[in-house]
Amino acid sequence: MKLLLFSTLLLTAGLQAQLTSPGLPVDDKRITDDQAGQVFKVLRAVNFEAKDVVYPIYSGRERIAYGVSIGDEKLLTKASEVLSARAIFTANRAREAMGAEILGVYPDHDLAVLKVPGLKAVAAKWADAGNLAEGAFLTAVRSDGEAQAMGVLSVRERSLKSTDQGFLGIQMDPRATGNGVRVEQVVRGSAAAEVGIMPGDVITMIEGEKVRGFYELSTRLRRLKNGEQPEIELVRNQKGVKVKPTLKGRVIQENESRRLQRMDRMSGSQSRVREDFENILQSDMELEVNHAGLPVVDLEGRIVGMVIARAGRISTLILPGDDIAKTLTTEPEAFVPDPKMARRQNRADGNSRTRMNRGPGLLQRLLENLQRDLDRE
Amino acid sequence: MKVMIKKLVPILVLSMGSLLHAVPKVESLGDLKKLEEQVKKVVLEKTDATISLVSPNIGASGSGVIVSSDGLILTAAHVIEGSQFMTVIFPDGRQEKAQVLGANYTRDAAMAKLLGDGPWPYAEMGDSDSLAVGDFVVAMGHPKGYDPTRRPPVRFGRVMTKREIDFITTDCTLIGGDSGGPLFDLQGRVVGIHSNIGSNRQINNHAGLSGFKRSWKNMLAGQSWGVLGGDRRDPNRPVMGLTLRKAETGLAVADVPRAGPAFGVGFQPGDIVISIAGEKVTEVANLNEIFVDLLPGEGVKVEFVRNHQKMTKTVTLARLGDIYKSQSQ
Numbered sequence: 001m002k003l004l005l006f007s008t009l010l011l012t013a014g015l016q017a018q019l020t021s022p023g024l025p026v027d028d029k030r031i032t033d034d035q036a037g038q039v040f041k042v043l044r045a046v047n048f049e050a051k052d053v054v055y056p057i058y059s060g061r062e063r064i065a066y067g068v069s070i071g072d073e074k075l076l077t078k079a080s081e082v083l084s085a086r087a088i089f090t091a092n093r094a095r096e097a098m099g100a101e102i103l104g105v106y107p108d109h110d111l112a113v114l115k116v117p118g119l120k121a122v123a124a125k126w127a128d129a130g131n132l133a134e135g136a137f138l139t140a141v142r143s144d145g146e147a148q149a150m151g152v153l154s155v156r157e158r159s160l161k162s163t164d165q166g167f168l169g170i171q172m173d174p175r176a177t178g179n180g181v182r183v184e185q186v187v188r189g190s191a192a193a194e195v196g197i198m199p200g201d202v203i204t205m206i207e208g209e210k211v212r213g214f215y216e217l218s219t220r221l222r223r224l225k226n227g228e229q230p231e232i233e234l235v236r237n238q239k240g241v242k243v244k245p246t247l248k249g250r251v252i253q254e255n256e257s258r259r260l261q262r263m264d265r266m267s268g269s270q271s272r273v274r275e276d277f278e279n280i281l282q283s284d285m286e287l288e289v290n291h292a293g294l295p296v297v298d299l300e301g302r303i304v305g306m307v308i309a310r311a312g313r314i315s316t317l318i319l320p321g322d323d324i325a326k327t328l329t330t331e332p333e334a335f336v337p338d339p340k341m342a343r344r345q346n347r348a349d350g351n352s353r354t355r356m357n358r359g360p361g362l363l364q365r366l367l368e369n370l371q372r373d374l375d376r377e
Numbered sequence: 378m379k380v381m382i383k384k385l386v387p388i389l390v391l392s393m394g395s396l397l398h399a400v401p402k403v404e405s406l407g408d409l410k411k412l413e414e415q416v417k418k419v420v421l422e423k424t425d426a427t428i429s430l431v432s433p434n435i436g437a438s439g440s441g442v443i444v445s446s447d448g449l450i451l452t453a454a455h456v457i458e459g460s461q462f463m464t465v466i467f468p469d470g471r472q473e474k475a476q477v478l479g480a481n482y483t484r485d486a487a488m489a490k491l492l493g494d495g496p497w498p499y500a501e502m503g504d505s506d507s508l509a510v511g512d513f514v515v516a517m518g519h520p521k522g523y524d525p526t527r528r529p530p531v532r533f534g535r536v537m538t539k540r541e542i543d544f545i546t547t548d549c550t551l552i553g554g555d556s557g558g559p560l561f562d563l564q565g566r567v568v569g570i571h572s573n574i575g576s577n578r579q580i581n582n583h584a585g586l587s588g589f590k591r592s593w594k595n596m597l598a599g600q601s602w603g604v605l606g607g608d609r610r611d612p613n614r615p616v617m618g619l620t621l622r623k624a625e626t627g628l629a630v631a632d633v634p635r636a637g638p639a640f641g642v643g644f645q646p647g648d649i650v651i652s653i654a655g656e657k658v659t660e661v662a663n664l665n666e667i668f669v670d671l672l673p674g675e676g677v678k679v680e681f682v683r684n685h686q687k688m689t690k691t692v693t694l695a696r697l698g699d700i701y702k703s704q705s706q
Contacts, residue, residue, distance in 0.1 A: 024546070024579065028510045028538040031400055032548075035511050035535065039403045046406065135420035135515070135531050137413045152416060154530035165526070175433045177464070177474065212472055215431075219470025219525035260521055260553045266576040267550070284532045284550055286578055299410055313578060314520055314532060314550040 043139050043147045046301040051145040053124040053303070054295055055092075057100065057114070059085035066142075066293035067100075067114060068306055070328060071123030078292035078308055079105045079112035080273040083335065090116055093143075104332025109319060110273045110308060113332050124295060127302035129281055129320035130157065138283050138318075140294040140307055148294055149316075151285030157320055160277045163249030166224035168192045168232075170203075177213040180204035180235065191245035198236065205233035222250070267313035274309035274317060281305055281318040400511035412513060412563075419515045419565040420531050425498035427559055429466040429523035430456055430475070430489070440518035440529075440558030441465070441489065442567055443499040448491030451502075451589060452557030453572055454480035455605055457487045465491060466519075467498075468528045479596035483603030483669050484542060484588045485572040487557075488596045500559060503566030505543055505585025512536045516549035516581070518558025518571055529558070537579055542607075542669050543588030545569050548579040591670045602672055607665070612698025615673045617653075619644060621661055626682070627651035628658050636700045642690045645683070652680040673699075 024032075053069040057077055064085055067075030075090065082088055082102065089099045100114040132138075132153050139147040159165075169190020170183045180202040186192045197203075203217060204210065207230045211217040224230055226249040234241050264270060269289040281304075287294070289310050296305040296318050305318040403409050423442075430452055431438045439456030441463075443449065450465070457463060457477045465473040473491055480487035491497055508514075516532040534549035547560065551571050560569035560583045569583030595602070604611045618637015621628040630648040633640045650658060654677045656667050671677065673696045680689050 023575075023577065024538050031510050032535055032537055035400055035403075039409070042403055042406055042409050133417050133421070134424075134528065135413070135417040135533070137409065137416075137533075152531050152533040154532060155527040158526050160526075174431070174436070175464075177472065213464070215464065215466045215472045215523065216470055219466075222525045223470075256521065257553075263552050263574070267552075267578050282527075282530060284530070284534075286550070299406070299413055313552045313574075314530065314555075 039150065040147050043150060044145050046297055046299055047139060047141040047145050047147060049301050050124070050141040050295045050297045050303050051143055052122055054141060054143040055090045055116075055119075055121070056143065057082060057088055057090055057293065058097075059088050062290070064088070064290055066291065066307075068124045068293060068295050068303075069119070069121035070113070071121075073116050073119045073121075074103065075100065075114040075116060075119070075121075076124075076293075076306070076324070076328070077112055077114060078271070078273075079107070079110045080271070081289070081292055082112055082114070088114070090114075090119070092119065102335045105335050106327055106330075106332055108278060109323075109327055110277075111319070111324075111327065111332075112335070124303050126321035126325040127298075127304050128322040129304040129318075130322060132156065132281070132298065132304060137299050138285065138296050138304070140285055140287060140291060140296055140316075142294065148291055149285040149287050151283045151316065153281060154284050154315070155282035157279055157281055160275060160280055160317075162276075163251065164226055164278065165222045165250040166226060166228055166230075166247035167250040168197075168221050168245060168247060170197060172214045172217065174214040179210075179212065181211055181214055181217050183234075191247050195243040195245040197232075197234070197243060197245070200236070201241070202235045203232060204235055206230050221247070226250075264312035269310060270312060271309040274311040277308065277317060277319070279320060279323045280308070281320055282311075283316045283318055284314055285316040287316050400509070401513060415563040416513075416515055416531075416533055419561050419563065420517070423500045423559070423561055423565050424468055424517065424528055426500040427468065427517040427519075427529045429519040429554075430557060431464040431466065431523070432457070432460040433462065433464050435459060438519070438522040438554055439556040440554065440571065442557075442559035442570070443491070443497050444502050444567060445499050446496040448475070448493070448495050448497045448499075450475055450489040450491065451559075451567065451570055451586075452487050452489060453570055453584065454482045454485045454487040454601075454603075455572075456557040457489060458482075463489055466523045470525055479598060479600045481588075481592040481596060481603045481670065482601070482605050483607045484592060485584045485605060486570065486589050486592055486596065500561065501566050502586055502590075503562050503564065503568045504590065505539075505545055505568050505587040508536050508539070508545060508562070508568055508585070510536050510538060513563055514547055514549060514568065515561045515563070516547065516551065516555070516558065516571065516583075517561070518551065518555035520552045521554045534581075539585075540582070542666060543585030543591070544572070545583045545585050546579075547581050547583065549581055550578050551581045588669075595670070595672055600672055603669065607669075610697075612696060613673065614697040615668055615671045615675065615694035616697045616700060617677070617679065617692045618695060618700050619650070621650060621664070623659070623661055624649055628661060628664075630681075634700055638693050638695045639679075642692055644679075644681075644690070644692075647683070649682040650679055651682060651687075653677055 057065045065081040067077035100116045103113040103115045136153045139150045169187035169192040171185040183201045206220045294307045304321045308319045309317040426443045430441045441450045441452035463475045475489040475491045478488040517529040532549040534547045537546045555571045558571045559567045562568045618639040620632035622631045628650045676691045
């Protein structure tokens with residue numbers, strides 16, 4: 001595995017984090033703050049429709065996420081943020097707390113459908129995100145019509161699921177360049193093993209195109225899908241051989257270096273579930289974990305998606321609107337709390353009961369906190 | 378009267394500067410849409426010139442940008458550190474090789490050149506001198522290394538402040554692997570190269586392109602010098618061998634060590650230095666801006682006043698370590 005690990009454990013050079021980096025001069029901060037204020041004011045014009053479908057989701061004294069109305073007294077939100085929370089509720093526009101329960105989940109999308117009895121809200125109209133160009137402006141819209149953040153589309157729709165990517169099952173030397181790439185080792189049971197690729201073979205072509213190194217070949221393979229059958233030409237004992245393997249899903253875990261993890265950690269909170277999405281947009285919008293569930297609109301005011309994860313310093317992940325619309329035509333899975341989580345929840349409930357016994361004003365306090373949160377927004 | 382005019386001059390210059398460079402305003406949705414079109418155009422046209430650079434021996438990966446059709450690459454000095462050649466990966470997965478040229482580590486600036494004929498996709502160069510706080514910019518690169526499932530992720534932001542030796546701070550968020558990648562202005566010209574970050578997401582630092590231009594000749598010639606983050610005790614730092622103090626009209630020579638080149642050409646305590654290498658000098662702290670681009674062995678013209686007479690001498694710069702080696706440093 002050594003050689004492959006070399007490629008996956010790439011030490012990304014530099015950007016040494018300067019934890020003591022000097023801040024911004026007061027005058028410059030004033031200029032840029034004023035400018036941001038101006039931009040956010042202009043954005044109110046595009047946030048118009050989306051603001052009517054956003055609802056904050058609370059658990060106890062904290063706002064844990066947002067939900068988007070899908071009609072029928074239902075909200076769509078990020079599952080992993082609400083499933084383990086106890087006593088979740090939202091607030092209507094009159095700032096009255098309304099209890100919510102989990103109706104079902106779409107585990108692949110980390111989505112949960114909440115039922116909020118009595119909630120009168122229009123359903124969001126999901127727009128197609130497929131024609132957004134990289135660099136397109138996006139905003140995450142709050143219920144007061146303000147943008148929580150503005151950013152651009154950093155990376156267009158793609159799958160983050162490594163098992164979707166084609167995997168041949170060979171080890172190569174990343175330093176290799178020239179005419180073709182030498183196979184160093186073959187993974188047992190892999191697509192390569194099935195068609196008899198052997199160590200020492202030199203792969204020269206894939207699907208009729210020459211490969212001149214590790215990165216060219218691995219790019220071609222990873223852009224193919226699990227199950228595809230590329231034609232591969234190789235040289236073995238000075239003789240040309242053609243094979244047509246059926247690619248399998250990539251199972252290699254890409255471990256990030258500690259340095260990269262540290263850079264992400266120091267730059268704010270990250271969602272617990274932030275990987276393996278099948279269909280995702282990436283933006284540079286600066287959000288926190290509890291902003292998951294905010295609707296994302298483009299400059300035309302179309303709801304092109306929903307914030308699904310904060311995934312590090314440079315990355316906010318967005319489920320595309322068309323994908324959400326398609327998902328909602330299917331039935332969600334019933335939510336069955338796993339026993340471990342249920343135990344944890346029982347403990348938490350026990351605690352809250354004790355507290356409740358000690359002071360009957362808990363509900364009152366919750367509502368006061370809610371009021372304060374809403375005022376602050 | 379004369380004194381008053383003198384006092385007025387800098388204020389006038391300052392206010393004119395701020396008039397000339399108004400903070401870009403976004404006052405309507407139309408303005409915002411225009412801005413969006415500019416950003417999308419930069420992305421569409423400059424993505425192909427934004428490359429990933431992998432050091433074949435160390436395995437470290439950073440980014441770079443091609444700035445000429447014959448394949449000149451600008452990147453960060455700490456990306457090419459310890460390598461003679463780099464593997465170049467284009468956003469479409471195409472793989473090439475580049476030879477490392479020179480680097481000014483103090484500026485975190487470096488150059489490399491693609492082997493092979495080209496023509497290569499490239500982005501034109503702008504400059505960072507004309508950038509001001511609030512100017513909109515676009516950052517690209519290969520964060521966390523080359524990833525075949527995506528093209529270089531786009532980050533949009535503004536100049537938050539400008540720092541010493543042409544460094545720029547923006548709120549375009551960067552992370553490891555972005556190092557060496559390009560910062561573009563809205564015309565798609567390279568105005569900076571990603572260098573380092575602070576824990577605050579608004580602190581992302583880039584080596585300004587004007588600094589690259591000031592170090593151009595020596596980098597192109599394959600020279601490597603300076604220290605990342607700067608270090609006044611770097612024994613390879615070029616020095617004249619003059620101890621200078623701020624004076625009313627320039628910098629007064631306080632001491633001329635015998636081992637230094639300035640002593641050799643006849644400098645004396647009491648001389649008032651008014652310009653070095655064509656740049657007026659008024660603050661000792663600003664001398665770094667001049668010397669950061671120079672190498673030991675280079676000659677600099679020093680203009681000074683002695684007994685009310687203006688004089689000029691050329692000083693061949695020496696290594697700090699050669700002059701002060703008797704001292705324990």
